[in-house]
Amino acid sequence: MKKFFGHILIFLATIAPYDAMAQIITVSGPIEPEEMGLPLIHEHIMVDWIGADSTGHHRWDRNEIVERALPYLEEVKEYGVTTFLDCTPAYLGRDPYVLKELADRTGIHILTNTGYYGSGNNKFIPEGVMNAPAKQMASHWIKEFKHGIEGSGIRPGFIKISVENEENLSETHKNLVRAAGLTHLETGMAIVSHTGGDSPAMAQISLLKEMGVSPSAFVWTHAQNGTIPGYLQAAGQGAWISLDNIDGGTPNEPDGTGNIDWFVKTLLELKDGGILDHILISHDAGWYTVGEKNGGSYRGYTDLFTKLIPQLEQNGFTQKEIDMLLRQNPKKAYTIHIREE
Numbered sequence: 001m002k003k004f005f006g007h008i009l010i011f012l013a014t015i016a017p018y019d020a021m022a023q024i025i026t027v028s029g030p031i032e033p034e035e036m037g038l039p040l041i042h043e044h045i046m047v048d049w050i051g052a053d054s055t056g057h058h059r060w061d062r063n064e065i066v067e068r069a070l071p072y073l074e075e076v077k078e079y080g081v082t083t084f085l086d087c088t089p090a091y092l093g094r095d096p097y098v099l100k101e102l103a104d105r106t107g108i109h110i111l112t113n114t115g116y117y118g119s120g121n122n123k124f125i126p127e128g129v130m131n132a133p134a135k136q137m138a139s140h141w142i143k144e145f146k147h148g149i150e151g152s153g154i155r156p157g158f159i160k161i162s163v164e165n166e167e168n169l170s171e172t173h174k175n176l177v178r179a180a181g182l183t184h185l186e187t188g189m190a191i192v193s194h195t196g197g198d199s200p201a202m203a204q205i206s207l208l209k210e211m212g213v214s215p216s217a218f219v220w221t222h223a224q225n226g227t228i229p230g231y232l233q234a235a236g237q238g239a240w241i242s243l244d245n246i247d248g249g250t251p252n253e254p255d256g257t258g259n260i261d262w263f264v265k266t267l268l269e270l271k272d273g274g275i276l277d278h279i280l281i282s283h284d285a286g287w288y289t290v291g292e293k294n295g296g297s298y299r300g301y302t303d304l305f306t307k308l309i310p311q312l313e314q315n316g317f318t319q320k321e322i323d324m325l326l327r328q329n330p331k332k333a334y335t336i337h338i339r340e341e
């Protein structure tokens with residue numbers, strides 16, 4: 001009998017880690033992937049552009065930021081949004097306490113991230129860690145995943161890195177990608193990388209593959225700067241294409257429609273190309289800018305619902321296809337699971 005239970009325990013120990021990992025990690029703790037519902041996959045609550053050498057919690061008033069952002073989160077609830085991925089990295093204004101307060105007040109599931117942001121000439125990476133070995137960087141990010149950010153107990157739900165939008169990756173940025181790969185293999189968090197064009201996207205995908213990380217763990221962020229052949233090539237390998245600058249414009253601007261026409265045309269081409277199941281869309285909007293009076297101008301997160309979706313419907317997109325873009329794809333991309341090549 002004792003032996004029998006022993007076998008059961010070994011069996012449970014083998015399956016338990018996967019089950020425990022098949023979750024979305026929010027600032028309020030893990031949720032089941034099904035609970036993610038309708039997410040906005042790339043937005044911001046706040047940003048501090050001053051740089052890693054000067055930023056810190058002393059630069060902002062948490063209550064002022066919460067009060068400023070709150071109405072915009074309340075507004076998206078009216079469109080059914082249930083989850084919000086905050087893409088502001090460490091040293092650029094990532095504040096888990098602000099996000100937790102907003103999650104508590106609105107009931108929206110909010111995700112934060114771990115990682116370093118390399119573009120902007122590495123201005124947002126502290127000197128002391130910039131040239132650290134990938135393994136050392138990764139161990140810090142993994143520690144945040146396991147134990148929470150800066151003693152808050154609040155855990156990141158994805159990895160956010162950033163590389164320069166250039167033909168070749170610098171050594172520092174290759175190192176960031178390797179650190180992200182190591183962190184993924186240990187934690188199963190998706191790698192969201194501020195990238196831009198085709199070349200740096202392909203370079204990161206190959207680096208990750210060399211490490212045994214599947215491209216399906218990689219979100220090519222700001223892919224609107226890439227090309228259709230690039231999207232087909234990356235998605236063909238399993239990567240996620242993040243078209244994340246939806247902007248409906250304002251009526252009194254000369255081009256009052258923003259980029260909605262571009263989105264419709266591109267999404268139609270991607271549908272024809274058969275890769276709609278690898279596309280993620282969002283606004284990259286917000287945010288409270290630290291150092292500006294009451295955070296400066298703040299762009300809301302609703303153009304997707306008020307301007308883009310009606311156009312997609314008019315252009316023949318079915319409810320099923322819209323659900324795939326808005327619900328199924330994000331759930332697959334951001335559910336914690338290790339994706340090996």
Ligand SMILES: [Zn+2]
Pocket residue numbers: 042043044087284
């Ligand atoms: Zn962003």
